[in-house]
Amino acid sequence: MASRILTPALRMRAFASPSTALQLRSAPLRSFQSSTILREGATPLPVRKPVGAFRGGLFGFLLGSTLAGAGVYYYVLEEYRVSNELLTEDIYSLQASVQRVHTYVQTLEEDLAQLKKKK
Structure with a gap:
């Protein structure tokens, strides 16, 4: 995808003639390579034991x-x-x-007892 990105100057040249447009689009603008010296110095990653879907899910x-x-x-x-x-x-x-009702009933009973004594 990155090889198909054209700068404005390349776009102008690409639309100048159809044959140059095909050449510019098919040729990568940048190549990715590594030398043998860099590959020899690379150490492999340690092998990790997979956790497993069952153990991880459980x-x-x-x-x-x-x-x-x-x-x-x-x-x-x-x-x-x-x-x-x-x-x-x-x-x-x-x-x-309940305590308030009890005291109210007591006062009523006392008043009733006093009224009966007066009669």
Whole structure:
């Protein structure tokens, strides 16, 4: 692909005649070569043992499941804590309401007892 890129000057010459256009397009502008000296100095890369699709997939699945499970556990734990606090608050509120009703009923009974004594 890089060999077909034409500079503006080459484009002008390429469109001058059809035969030169074919020659410019087929000839590479730059060749990639390496000398024998450079190839001799190159050391081969160390051979790596492939991980394998099964082991990699199993490890990824276990890691993902563990992380998702831990996230869900902490989410549920936090929701449980919040709901427990709300329930405790409601119980205390209900206890205070029952206490108020109890004192109100006591005062009514005392007033009723006083009215009966007067009669």
